[in-house]
Amino acid sequence: MAGQKIQRQTGVALWRQIADRIRTSINHGDFDETGMVPPETTLALQFGVNRHTIRSALAALAQEGIVRAVQGRGTLIERKERLSFPISKRTRFSQGIGDQVRETRSVLLATSEEAASTELARQLKIRAGTPLVRLETLGQADHRPVSRATSWFPADRFGKIAEIYQATGSITKAFKELGVPDYVRVVTEITATHADESDLADLQLSPGAIVLVAQALNADLDDVPVQYSISRFAADRVRFTVEN
Amino acid sequence: MAGQKIQRQTGVALWRQIADRIRTSINHGDFDETGMVPPETTLALQFGVNRHTIRSALAALAQEGIVRAVQGRGTLIERKERLSFPISKRTRFSQGIGDQVRETRSVLLATSEEAASTELARQLKIRAGTPLVRLETLGQADHRPVSRATSWFPADRFGKIAEIYQATGSITKAFKELGVPDYVRVVTEITATHADESDLADLQLSPGAIVLVAQALNADLDDVPVQYSISRFAADRVRFTVEN
DNA sequence: TATGGTTGTCTATATCAATAGACATTTAGA
DNA sequence: TCTAAATGTCTATTGATATAGACAACCATA
Structure with missing residues (x-):
């Protein structure tokens, strides 16, 4: 994943900015080797936010049908298309x-x-x-x-x-x-x-x-x-x- | 201006959504007759939000150099280009x-x-x-x-x-x-x-x-x-x- | 079957976003 | 010069967003 800094206090919630970036990374094929998004704790570290914020972002992507979280395993990429x-x-x-x-x-x-x-x-x-x-x-x-x-x-x-x-x-x-x-x-x-x-x-x-x-x-x-x-x-x- | 309903609780602040819409309207030439954005109270009514929210949106557009608010007169359109x-x-x-x-x-x-x-x-x-x-x-x-x-x-x-x-x-x-x-x-x-x-x-x-x-x-x-x-x-x- | 790694859930707290109302200040025009 | 209309500023309150920490539940695998 590319440069990580996220903009605060801009009218766009952090979880939405992060969701957009992860969606882009998925479409770009960054996670094709594993077919999975990195663990929430890793993403939280990379983006410099709390794990709960990452969870909000992933929840939004799950809502779009792009990823599916499986407890104990990780977050799987379901769909990827442009x-x-x-x-x-x-x-x-x-x-x-x-x-x-x-x-x-x-x-x-x-x-x-x-x-x-x-x-x-x-x-x-x-x-x-x-x-x-x-x-x-x-x-x-x-x-x-x-x-x-x-x-x-x-x-x-x-x-x-x-x-x-x-x-x-x-x-x-x-x-x-x-x-x-x-x-x-x-x-x-x-x-x-x-x-x-x-x-x-x-x-x-x-x-x-x-x-x-x-x-x-x-x-x-x-x-x-x-x-x-x-x-x-x-x-x-x-x-x-x-x-x- | 077109259909007004604004989405709430979506990770995108209302003032930013409204700023985007007003910017589009300006570029579309909707306010060319007066060269001004409608009064804050009018916009608040149209978008169904508080006047302070409109003010946040206009402040963002002023920051971009697109409009300039003048006390007593109104909010003037400064720039408009695509x-x-x-x-x-x-x-x-x-x-x-x-x-x-x-x-x-x-x-x-x-x-x-x-x-x-x-x-x-x-x-x-x-x-x-x-x-x-x-x-x-x-x-x-x-x-x-x-x-x-x-x-x-x-x-x-x-x-x-x-x-x-x-x-x-x-x-x-x-x-x-x-x-x-x-x-x-x-x-x-x-x-x-x-x-x-x-x-x-x-x-x-x-x-x-x-x-x-x-x-x-x-x-x-x-x-x-x-x-x-x-x-x-x-x-x-x-x-x-x-x-x- | 024990363990490490992962997602799921809960509580608590601080900050931002939005609403509500009141009043001041400035401008244009009657 | 007064008034209407517009932006500017302030206080207070509520809900959404974000952080922090702890622990439960689940999965793969050694």
Whole structure:
């Protein structure tokens, strides 16, 4: 484990800071040899805190399903994942991570029709007020939520996309049925922020967690925008890979 | 401002959660009309907390130089920035954000020579143990630190890169002098994590802040790797833009 | 089966975080 | 120049966070 000093009196409890560090170490593979986290007393010494504080941190990680404490033996590492999510001209949710997990699933949370705001109109290169279809979706990998996305589609071409998506679970297939055989990623903007209330619920995160936010524009082969989306990923479960 | 409910008893103090939200709102331009944050009593009502808690949050933002409280008037917004950082085949620090700020600067913090670890050898496609030059640099925009980077270069070709970089402040120019007229970004990996101790110091962040981590590989025009780097950006100051 | 190493539980105490209320001070504007 | 609205400061109280120490319960293994 790396440099140990922990910040006090900063509004972030010691046990949470330590939990974050241990989670990072686990994902980094620091404990792969034993498959276990070091003993509580060792960690307490390393971080320079009381053993009870370490126990709070490990309890939080146990709550997340990352470790499991066994009395008499130690604290076992249960799960360790950070999915690699490629971003390229052909960025699709399921294809990219399909070989990293056993099962990917995409669930339709909600849908509605709305008029294009100034911002959305600018992105999709249409007039403000143009009818759009909005889709709220949840991406899962091996039954764990990974991303939460809001997408907008011009309603004139894709008025029925919600139904088809619900049936097939795939944007790509929905596009195909609606006369868009292929589409490409035009631009992706990536930021990071703290999880808000709905992130916590949808992505099953704990407060203080980080979300990676990707705003993306897809266009058909005639360069006509077909989809604008804002996706929020649990930062400790994914990594973006940009291939040039 | 958006949905207000705040999470209690999560290891993250309310004042810090609220500070994060207000910072986001400021960056989002929610208070651009007045150039001021709403009154403390209003915020206390909105977030459902005591006014003193709001004051703690605003004090933290004042410490960061984002707002300035003036007795009798209100709390003024001092600074508001999130630089857009393009990622493409021709990704360079200064060029990308040069038109967004008045001045960009890159400072050499430290340099050393070291043998390639297994991981670095794999990335740079060389044998483990090969001598490398390591550069620690700090990227600044208008005198505010934006990124902290560690780069490795094969020592046989780029043994003198530290000196040239220090003189010119530019990797691109240093490459040119060392016989690499052009280079391209092969791959970039992007993750997000909480700031560690040295991030806090170098990037002038407050604990609990988020850093965007970009791991990048650059190669010359013969596809021979010339630089592997790990850069850490203050997440509330930048946005990555991927153009395809 | 005895022992060392580990997690689980309990009590007590000190400090930080948050609430509550009161009042002072400053500014802008009527 | 008065008033409303805003930030600044103080005291008091409660609950969460962190430390300290002791001991029980459990596991692997010599």
